Amino acid sequence: MYKESGYWDSRYERERELPAAGGHEWFGLYPDFAPLVRRQLRPGLRGLVLGCGTSSLSSYLYKEGVSPIISIDYSPICIKEMTERNAGIPEMSWMVMDARKLQFPDGSFDLVIEKGTLDSMMVDEKDPWNITPATVSLVDEVLNEVSRVLAPSGCFISITFSPPHFRTRHYAQPKYGWSVSCDTYGRDFHYFLYTMLKGGKLTHRDIERGQSLHKPRVIPDAMPTISEYEDEDFLREIQL
Numbered sequence: 237m238y239k240e241s242g243y244w245d246s247r248y249e250r251e252r253e254l255p256a257a258g259g260h261e262w263f264g265l266y267p268d269f270a271p272l273v274r275r276q277l278r279p280g281l282r283g284l285v286l287g288c289g290t291s292s293l294s295s296y297l298y299k300e301g302v303s304p305i306i307s308i309d310y311s312p313i314c315i316k317e318m319t320e321r322n323a324g325i326p327e328m329s330w331m332v333m334d335a336r337k338l339q340f341p342d343g344s345f346d347l348v349i350e351k352g353t354l355d356s357m358m359v360d361e362k363d364p365w366n367i368t369p370a371t372v373s374l375v376d377e378v379l380n381e382v383s384r385v386l387a388p389s390g391c392f393i394s395i396t397f398s399p400p401h402f403r404t405r406h407y408a409q410p411k412y413g414w415s416v417s418c419d420t421y422g423r424d425f426h427y428f429l430y431t432m433l434k435g436g437k438l439t440h441r442d443i444e445r446g447q448s449l450h451k452p453r454v455i456p457d458a459m460p461t462i463s464e465y466e467d468e469d470f471l472r473e474i475q476l
Contacts (some may be wrong), residue, residue, distance in 0.1 A: 262352035266296035287353030308333040408446035
């Protein structure tokens with residue numbers, strides 16, 4: 237359901253009716269990962285938030301000096317809510333838009349950030365090792381657009397629960413023209429924050445991971461086991 241705009245319209249409509257509705261925060265509030273983001277911040281950054289939802293992320297970034305900042309979502313109800321909530325701040329704008337078809341010129345932004353948007357696009361996947369071609373293509377559409385609207389020295393930040401051996405494959409495609417690095421944050425449960433720097437170089441390991449995205453992982457029917465006729469008694473060889 238997370239892939240359907242109708243689900244989010246209904247959800248945001250219900251949230252509006254709650255007396256203390258504030259907005260849902262996937263993967264924590266900005267202060268939880270702010271030190272990782274601040275490494276890329278500098279005065280005058282032009283920012284874009286993909287799949288903003290009703291999160292406070294855009295407001296936090298604006299307070300950090302990212303201005304102007306545009307936040308997009310494909311739910312009209314969400315955008316209406318956030319426009320009203322942030323009325324009177326001309327440097328912050330909210331637009332109904334599909335992340336696969338960004339309506340901005342090339343090189344428009346110094347910072348693009350998403351928090352859980354790509355995860356929602358991949359929610360149907362049952363086997364994280366073998367992503368379906370349809371989802372690979374869907375994510376690629378978004379990343380192509382992100383690369384296009386990033387300035388030559390821009391930064392793309394992606395926040396997710398997906399670890400490097402699953403997610404780096406999508407980011408580490410040479411055609412995007414960026415480097416890839418990953419950090420973790422959180423206490424009881426760790427989340428992952430990926431930083432892509434436009435103009436940077438992929439490592440050899442990242443290139444291999446990127447190539448693996450297009451090679452289905454083959455899992456053997458039977459895993460190898462120790463033969464019942466094995467001569468060595470490993471337990472007896474252990475020195476306690």
